[in-house]
Amino acid sequence: DTGVSQNPRHKITKRGQNVTFRCDPISEHNRLYWYRQTLGQGPEFLTYFQNEAQLEKSRLLSDRFSAERPKGSFSTLEIQRTEQGDSAMYLCASTPWGISSGNEQFFGPGTRLTVL
Amino acid sequence: AQSVTQLDSQVPVFEEAPVELRCNYSSSVSVYLFWYVQYPNQGLQLLLKYLSGSTLVKGINGFEAEFNKSQTSFHLRKPSVHISDTAEYFCAVSESGGSYIPTFGRGTSLIVHP
Numbered sequence: 001d002t003g004v005s006q007n008p009r010h011k012i013t014k015r016g017q018n019v020t021f022r023c024d025p026i027s028e029h030n031r032l033y034w035y036r037q038t039l040g041q042g043p044e045f046l047t048y049f050q051n052e053a054q055l056e057k058s059r060l061l062s063d064r065f066s067a068e069r070p071k072g073s074f075s076t077l078e079i080q081r082t083e084q085g086d087s088a089m090y091l092c093a094s095t096p097w098g099i100s101s102g103n104e105q106f107f108g109p110g111t112r113l114t115v116l
Numbered sequence: 117a118q119s120v121t122q123l124d125s126q127v128p129v130f131e132e133a134p135v136e137l138r139c140n141y142s143s144s145v146s147v148y149l150f151w152y153v154q155y156p157n158q159g160l161q162l163l164l165k166y167l168s169g170s171t172l173v174k175g176i177n178g179f180e181a182e183f184n185k186s187q188t189s190f191h192l193r194k195p196s197v198h199i200s201d202t203a204e205y206f207c208a209v210s211e212s213g214g215s216y217i218p219t220f221g222r223g224t225s226l227i228v229h230p
């Protein structure tokens with residue numbers, strides 16, 4: 001399967017702990033996005049990379065959040081000092097950037113975070 | 117700034133009946149429009165997209181949508197639904213000429229009853 005993969009699929013942590021999620025995009029896709037999805041809501045944009053460069057960050061991405069995409073391949077999203085409000089599904093998507101694609105997103109299965 | 121409104125949070129329908137899921141958007145520039153489907157505990161999957169050209173767009177699983185610029189709408193339709201169509205459906209819009217970051221609606225839960 002050559003789709004977008006995310007690990008872990010589920011993470012339960014205690015408030016105050018740090019967590020890190022990984023996303024492996026489709027190999028030929030140069031853009032990678034992170035979203036947060038809470039119950040009853042659509043995905044909310046957090047940040048995106050074009051190759052290894054982080055080009056935009058949402059106001060939702062507080063100082064406790066950091067994302068990297070070394071060498072333009074996989075990406076990690078780290079949340080420091082987790083809070084209960086961080087509980088959500090974290091989705092990763094990749095896209096073969098080009099106007100002809102309209103920036104169609106290819107999503108991974110998500111990582112569900114529960115902060116106790 | 118772009119925005120998306122999905123007016124119905126839940127749409128119940130009987131199997132083999134037609135269905136329409138409504139989506140309205142707001143933007144000051146040209147847009148690209150998308151419908152995605154999400155099954156439980158899975159990521160989103162593209163159903164169809166409108167970039168330009170014909171306003172009637174056909175997608176996977178028998179779904180289609182019509183872009184109406186004057187009404188700023190992009191409603192999703194299927195003439196006959198199956199139990200397997202039960203899922204969450206999200207409309208999304210991205211503005212052409214910018215960063216193309218999509219904005220998603222809150223979603224519509226389609227519930228197909230036997």
